[in-house]
Structures are given as C-alpha cells and as structure tokens.
Amino acid sequence: MKIYRLKPEDRRSIIAYNSEGAEITPILRSTTACHIAQLKLSAGGTLGLHPAVGEQVFLVLEGEGWVVGETGERVVVHPGDAAYWSNGENHQSGSDKGLTALLIEGEELIVRLSLEAGDS
Numbered sequence: 001m002k003i004y005r006l007k008p009e010d011r012r013s014i015i016a017y018n019s020e021g022a023e024i025t026p027i028l029r030s031t032t033a034c035h036i037a038q039l040k041l042s043a044g045g046t047l048g049l050h051p052a053v054g055e056q057v058f059l060v061l062e063g064e065g066w067v068v069g070e071t072g073e074r075v076v077v078h079p080g081d082a083a084y085w086s087n088g089e090n091h092q093s094g095s096d097k098g099l100t101a102l103l104i105e106g107e108e109l110i111v112r113l114s115l116e117a118g119d120s
Contacts, residue, residue: 006025006027006038010025010026011023011024011025011040012024012025014047016048016050017047017048017049017050018046018048019045019046019047019048020044020045020046021041021042021043021044021045021046022039022040022041022042022045022046022047023039023040023042024037024038024039024040024103025037025038025040027102030106032106032107033054033106033107034104034105034106034107034109035103035104035105035106036102036103036104036105037102037103037105038061038100038101038102038103039058039093039099039100039101039102039103040098040099040100041063041065041093041094041095041098041099041100041101042095042098043095043096043097043098044094044095044096045094045095045098045099046092046093046094046095047092047093047094048092049068049090049091049092050090050091050092051088051089051090051091052085052086052087052088052089052090052091052105053087053105054087054105054106054107055084055085055086055087055105055106055107055108055109056084056085056091056103056104056105057082057083057084057102057103057104057105057109057111058077058082058083058084058085058093058101058102058103059081059082059101059102059103059104060077060078060079060080060081060082060099060100060101061079061100061101061102062079062099062100063079063095063097063098063099063100064076064077064078064079064095064097064099065077065093065094065095065096065097065099065101066093066094066095067083067091067092067093068091068092068093069083069085069089069090069091070089070090070091077099082111084109084111087107
C-alpha cells in the first residue's frame with residue numbers, strides 16, 4: 001500500500017477562459033486517456049466557459065456551487081451531485097461560497113449514478 005497526499009505545491013491556478021479563483025491538483029493520468037484531478041473554487045470563483053476535452057464528470061465533494069452546460073441554464077450543485085458533459089460540450093462552473101470537486105475526464109466513461117428527475 002502507498003499513501004498519497006494532495007499538497008498545496010502540487011496545485012496550480014487556472015486562468016484560461018477568464019477563470020478566477022480556480023485551482024486544480026492533478027491526481028491521476030491513465031494510459032487509456034483518463035485523467036482525474038481535484039478542482040477548488042474559492043468564494044466567488046469561476047471556471048470560465050470552455051469546451052470539454054473528452055467526456056467529463058464534475059463530482060462535488062464539498063461546498064456548493066453551480067454548473068452550466070450547452071443550454072446555458074445554471075444548475076445549483078451540492079456534495080454528492082455530479083455533472084456530466086460530453087466531448088466538445090461548452091460548460092462552466094462557479095461558486096459563491098467555495099467548492100471542491102473531483103474532475104474525471106476520459107473517453108467512453110460509463111457513469112453509474114442516478115439521473116435527477118427530468119434529466120436525460
């Protein structure tokens with residue numbers, strides 16, 4: 001067994017797409033094109049509108065915030081909520097109070113979570 005720890009020095013700021021208060025810490029990169037990272041948004045932070053590179057799951061671990069997909073509708077998310085964006089889908093996220101999420105990006109992701117009523 002090995003124990004790994006997320007360290008502040010491994011974190012980097014995201015400034016692309018007019019992002020503010022957004023930091024990412026890479027966790028895992030696979031040889032089969034799957035990447036996992038931790039995203040932290042400070043209070044008032046945003047990750048600007050940009051296209052998804054591959055399929056992407058945004059799983060909220062703590063805090064609360066909002067996500068936007070192709071429709072432009074802002075949806076509030078809490079711990080345990082996960083947004084899924086398809087390859088090339090424009091998306092954005094932010095938080096008024098601060099948020100930590102796990103980002104999973106890859107190809108042919110099989111999401112095993114239940115959809116909210118009305119989602120497709």
